[in-house]
Amino acid sequence: MSTATQTIEQLASREYKYGFVTEVEQDSAPRGLNEDVIRLISSKKQEPAWLLDWRLKAYRTWLTMKEPTWGNVKYGPIDYQNIIYYSAPKKRPAVASLDEVDPEIRRTFEKLGIPLEEQKLLSGVAVDAVFDSVSVATTFKEKLAELGIIFCSFSDAVQNHPELVRRYLGTVVPYSDNFFATLNSAVFSDGSFAYVPKGVRCPMELSTYFRINARETGQFERTLIVADEGSSVSYLEGCTAPMRDENQLHAAVVELVALDNAAIKYSTVQNWYPGDREGKGGIYNFVTKRGKCLGVSSKITWTQVETGSAITWKYPGCVLIGDNSVGEFYSVATTNNWQQADTGTKMIHLGKNTKSTIVSKGISAGHGQNTYRGLVKIAKGARGARNYSQCDSLLIGDQCGAHTFPYLEIKNSTARVEHEASTSKIGEDQIFYCRQRGLSTEDAVNMIVSGFCKEVFRQLPMEFAVEAQKLLSVSLEGSVG
Amino acid sequence: MLKVMNLHAGVGGREILRGIDLSIEAGEVHAIMGPNGSGKSTLARVLAGHPEYQATEGAALFGGEDLFAMDPESRARAGVFMAFQYPVEIPGVHNAYFLKAALNAVRAHRGQEELDAVEFMALVRDRMKQLGIDESLLNRPVNEGFSGGEKKRNEIFQMAVLEPRLAILDETDSGLDIDALKIVAHGVNAMRRPDRAFLLVTHYQRLLNYVVPDVVHVLADGRIVRSGGKELALELEERGYGWLEAAAPTVVGG
């Protein structure tokens, strides 16, 4: 995988030599962060006064906060004054056709089953007039509009549906929540917004695929999804192709709100650029993802498949406020070579008879290290809370490691909390056993890995599940033998 | 069917087999006996293609083909089956799923159509009854939570389903109580056919009371020091291995 991304890098620099045109927006803010920069961002986006106010409050709060430190995660100090907080989207260097893309890269794309059109986009192939991705997106948007579903960029939402944004923004992750969320609240650039009206079941997966312009991952992305009473929606983030980005620091915020009897499923499939073989140059990913089960019998499900490494600080969580609400977290995280992953979840039980389920699967290969941290908090008033947590680790080879840290804070005696953890290994013995029965090494590893992950894959929307399977297969290539 | 010629093999640079000559025809049951450390299991694993064992000299032909030129899965698809001495667990992968995948890999190699879940179940039901294997076992991960005896029976069950040409049983009778032994022996006997051969690696003579061999070889210090009919096994039972080990140096010479 890193060979592929290294080649992209080489390709990118080669392009410039050939003198392809790259457009660069004239105005971008000067480096550094201060109130003027924030006012500039807000005015460029033509935001209403209340939003600028909110940003400034966040910024002032940020100035009083200290950057958190963690034992496990190693990264150099971030110079916050050395970042440009606003610049128009850069166009990638363009290539005339896929034939000019390195065959290695194309082979990876084929393996991952990425459709040809998407391959073009990812390689920076100039969009053909014939391929009208815009029209595809348009048809999709029409269908949604008929049902009253709003799905657009965050900036668009601020313009066209300000009352909705205002009502829910910051209600799940307040601007003072934590260092990175606060920074994000001050300087967020763009993101996704979705609103599903009462009683409507969104008929298709909302995917970032259809937001063509958002191919470039923003540094400070802000996403807000609201499911009104009795509605349901499934949202997909990310894609299986390696995400390469020059921006080292990502501080995103995702807020989900589910009202009475509503359900939101948020799925992420992410293949992070692992940096070079020694893990240098990887991405720092600090995301605050939280779902608020506000309504009675509401439900929020987080599912994620993550490979590669970023130094990740990311603990999707649910706050279970409504009685009988349900929070779920299904995750597969893999690490190979020298990668590190630190994943986990937070489930906070406040209402009565709330339920949370955590299924976390970590696969470590090579010298990879997988850490899982789970917090289950049951408040005093949370009568009849139930939690089931299952944390399984699969070790491939004997140089990797897995660590599990479950934290349980239980303040109500009627709570029922169950925790199971297991560790298993794929060793030479299992592989030889499978081979002696006629299965190839690759088949054996895939079979064991998908057997291990199937509980999580079952939760993913179908096409994602297939992609995720392939992604796992590719990311664990060469891990045995 | 199997012809082993002057096989020298070892593990981790240490030579264990020091020149094995062995010839097994289709329809025959051969038993390999010997004291601990004589190389019995090594022979089984080298023939099956275990990656840790290397053949340093000599050759083996399976159906006329060079066995050592094939990787383990190719040998399996060509019809070599080994019942492991210590079958491993494969967590998360159900017995049914695993066996169906293996069977279909073998069938594909033979140019036969692959079986779907329903056809597969119909095929295995009979075998399961024969071997006293409960159907619920199929839905459990391979060998997970199985007792030693259950693991051995599962090996024989797999053998019955995969229908190999050459079945190598590596100490399958170890750790079984008398009832389990009879079931396993029955399963093996039910599979004896003119076009199938068995190589039984065993330390104890007891199995051979139930699965009567055509030829018995005694392995000592990496060499076959004696071959004979089934009476040889009884002789070993009475006299132990000592007399053969003492004889070994002169038998081999040089």
Next chain:
Amino acid sequence: MAHALDAYLVEWERARPRWQRNGRSAIGRLRQEALQRFVSRGLPTTREEEWRFTSVAPIADCTFALAGPSAAEVSADDVASLRIAPAVELVFINGRHVPALSRMGSLPTGSHVENLANVLATGSHRIEPHLTRTPPAEQQPFVALNTAFLDDGAWIQVPAGAILEQPIHLLFLSTGGPDDRPLMSHPRILATLGENSQASVIETYAGTNAQYFTNVLTEIVVGDNAVLDHYTLQYDSPEAFHVGSIYVRTACSATYRSHSVSLGGALVRNDVTAVLNGEGAECTLNGLYAADTRRLVDNHTTIDHAQPHCGSREVYKGILADHARGVFNGKIIVRPDAQKTDAKQTNRALLLSEDAQINTKPQLEIFANDVKCTHGAAVGQLDEEALFYLRSRGLTDAEARRMLVHAFAADVLNRLPLEPVRIRAEERLQQQLARSLPAAA
């Protein structure tokens, strides 16, 4: 405490002349050394880790006597209700073998099932090499005490290749002593199974409603590829004291299955130590205990994986009512070379009353890196939801409770291979539970 030891010394001196008449001096020396060890070590106190939750003060506070030469009277019914047939049965009363009550059954040639006193008197050289092959154990005070009072018990030898169709049943009955002086017995059981052999050995302990002290030591060697099913059934009187130590060593590919049912005794301590000393051996420890009133049942198990590729499965379940106390300590040792070990330990306790107590401690000492060891412990009361469910289907509260407790115990009882043993255990459990569970309407 000193005065308690004195009583043992006195009894020992009284018995010595009889022993000297009936055995070789080598055995006499063995007893003497053991006695010295016992006296210098003393009875265990709760300051010792292995006895932290189990005070042997009730035993220390009593002075016991050895049974006299004439067999005490035991009713035919008492014996009949405990027999197992068909079996090779040796019956002991207060530690002494009673030939008239024993039944020889059928045994394959070369097998020996004999009472120990007879072996010691007629040819103890046969068994001397097998005695005290567990040196570290000799440090254990009750083991030393047993050796000091080495007298009777059983000697079982199964030759290579022999498959015993009938189980061997050792039935130990105890009664009150003359003048109401409580009696003690120290049975010693030695069993060796040759290569490829198979046998079942059952030890039953029961008594009349008296106070008595049984201190039994069982030493077992299971040869290559041999299979042993070993039952220890304790149906002692509610005032009795029982200390049982079992030491097992297995060879390659051997199978040892222990089934322990403990339903009697005021103070019970069982120590089971299994050393898996050959590749590919398998060990199963099943245990069920139930205590009520103010009784205490302590089970200490140790499974030592000394060789690679061995498997062990342990399931212990306890039912505690009234003010009863349970102690469970399960140790699993995996030595550095014991790769591919597969060990699983499960321990559950059901508390039927507010005052019942359990102390449990699983201990894993793992020195090899390619092993699979899992252990689980659970302590709880009857599930309210399950109770409600059964009652909503028409059962009374009492019936529902009985059913759930029965289901809890059935998990272990169903693992007992011999049906007559299982049925009897179930009946006795029901009888005991009837006292602690509310009566059915």
